[in-house]
Amino acid sequence: MVPNKKLTTASGRPFAENENSQTIGPRGPILLQDYILHEKMAHFNRERIPERVVHAKGSGAYGTLTITHDITQYTRAKVFNQVGKETRAFLRFSTVGGEKGSADTERDPRGFALKFYTEDGNWDLVGNNTPVFFIKDPKKFGDFIHTQKRDPYTNCKSPTMIWDFWSLNPESLHQVTILMSDRGTPYGYRHMDGFGSHTFSFINAQNQRFYVKFHFKTQQGIKNFTDEEAGEMRGKNPDFAQHDLLTHIDNGEFPRWAVKIQVMPEAEAATYHINPFDLTKVWPHGDYPLIDVGILELNENPDNYFAHVEQAAFAPAHVVDGIGYSPDKMLQGRILSYPDAHRYRLGANYEQIPVNRCPFMVNNYQRDGQMRIDGNGGKNPNYFPNSFDDIEADQHYKEPAWDVNAQVADWYDRNAENENDHYTQPGNLYRLMDETAKKDLIKNIVNSMSGIEGPKKDEITNRQLCHWFRADIGLGMAIAQGLQLDLSETMKHMPA
Known part of the structure; x- marks a missing residue:
């Protein structure tokens, strides 16, 4: 007969009384020495980590990216290096503006954040269900998000704030048009497309750079709520999208997306009639058609929502060899801001949390900080270079240099001539x-x-x-x- 597991404190000490506090007599005051009471209450008080400033309400699942087409002419990234290759992935869906307890059928863009666990490190592709965004310069991001949150006087959502900002920033019009269509109220997460949104780089084995956009086309078919249906569902089941995703995966009905890319040769970026790094614009498919890459399937629900979905941390800064950045201003801003947000919310060692941890080799000289759980490097040197270990910077992973054409650094008007077609x-x-x-x-x-x-x-x-x-x-x-x-x-x- 297998013995029952002993109830213990977090430090492993078995204890017997988990329901009654220690008091002086049956009706007397509680003793300070009742450590079990303090441990339970102190941990309970800290169960809620700071919610995300944006994308607070979310759902997620694990799955697999399977490569079906050869794109090695564009990139040397190992995730794409062989037809038939499978890479484990985690996808978190979310609404953008609402709090954690808000309804997930609100009119809002939907986050589409992917983490691929590759042998060259974790690759995060952090996008939305729209190919564009409301702004194209990260200096405006905080101001924009403030308009989507609560009025500082009324503490209510304010259409006045929202439309005041949009009317003063016509670059928002493209995304606003999408948001105000029925695409702004998708029928859960399975029936919408996803986009990397930003322009990224591909670098191939010959060190040639291409610019690329990522598309994820739902194989469940596009399906949206009308505004009335979404409003009704908000009152009936504010967790509709969460429940829909969870139950379909539990029932073996695994949602899938066809993974496709658009590719622009580096030389064409300088002369293309649309700024290819403007997040408020799309690349017309007639000029840069979609190229098939693979299939993304979600087939595993996390066994604990908080451990996996709530603690998942995605950052566009996390690219791998063969995938790089671009001059996209919003991307450049997110390279800084996203890891910083995770350090605030989860701590400096957030990448050691299992959902964020690279399952392959990790070597660096980061040490200490709250919740260091990996041995902290043991007795090994915590500086580089040193004479004692064999860690080296592998020059094979060096990217080709950027050609900036001796441009002058300045504060350029994001809506200057030739950049101001918002209509x-x-x-x-x-x-x-x-x-x-x-x-x-x-x-x-x-x-x-x-x-x-x-x-x-x-x-x-x-x-x-x-x-x-x-x-x-x-x-x-x-x-x-x-x-x-x-x-x-x-x-x-x-x-x-």
């Missing part, structure tokens, strides 16, 4: 929609903009209307009519 792509997107999608988009915009209030209401509304008019005259007129505005006054805000 063509969102207008084209609207014109590609069928009539039902157009009607839903207009209705959702009208419903949201109707929440603008206060003494600046007319100014903000008319400024945003000007952007809609510039994207598409018909779209602007339909929104103005939906808002029941005086069309004679509205016509003053139409572009010349």
Whole structure:
């Protein structure tokens, strides 16, 4: 007969009384020496780590990336080096603006963050379910996110703040158009596409650089809620997307995505008519068609949500040999900010947590810090170079140098001439929609903009209307009519 496991403290001390505090007599005060009480309460008080500033509400699962096509002409990354190769992965989905307890059917972009456990280290691809974003310079990120959070006076979400920011930053229009369509309320996580969003580099065995964008096309089919359906689900089951993902994987119905890339030769980046590093723009598929790479399948639910999903930490800084960065300003900003956010939330040693730990060889001279759990390097040297160990910097992993063409460092206007077309792509997107999608988009915009209030209401509304008019005259007129505005006054805000 197998003996029962003993109840112990975190330090391993067995104890007998887990339900009654030690007191002076049956009705007397509790003794300070009841350490078990203190340990239970102190740990309970610390069970909630700081939630993510953004992407707080999320779901995740493990899976496998299987390579189906040869792309070694573009990259030497080992994850892609053989057709049929399988690499373990972890994917975390999330909403962006809501708190951890918010509904996961809110109108919001969805995070699509991947961690691939490769033999050259962990590769994190941290994107969204949209190919673009609201801004293209990281200096604006904190300001933008503040508008998506709570008003400092009312402590409520504020359409006025949101539309004020968007109306003052027309670069947001492309992403706003996507957000206000039914793509802003996807039917869970299985029925939406994912994107790396940023432009990255591929480097091949000949040290040639290509620019690349990553696409993940759902094989479950695109499916969205209407605004009314999403609102109903928020009240019925605020964890709909979490439950949907979990139960389908538990039932063996593993969701899959076709992995594809767009590739741009490095030399074309300087002359392409669209800035290829502008996160508010897409690369037209007619110029850079999708290239098949593989299949991503999610097939394993984490056995503990907190240990895996809540403590998962993704950073675009985490690339591997054969995959690199680009001059994408938002990417450059996230290279700094994401690891910094994880150090704040989880501690300096967050990469030792099992979900974040590289399962292959790791050698460095990082030491100490809270929650160091890997032996801290033992008695080995904690400096480099040294005369005692055999760790060396392998020059085979050196990337080719960037050619910056002797450019002058300055604070360049992100919306200067030739960088300020914020209307063509969102207008084209609207014109590609069928009539039902157009009607839903207009209705959702009208419903949201109707929440603008206060003494600046007319100014903000008319400024945003000007952007809609510039994207598409018909779209602007339909929104103005939906808002029941005086069309004679509205016509003053139409572009010349």
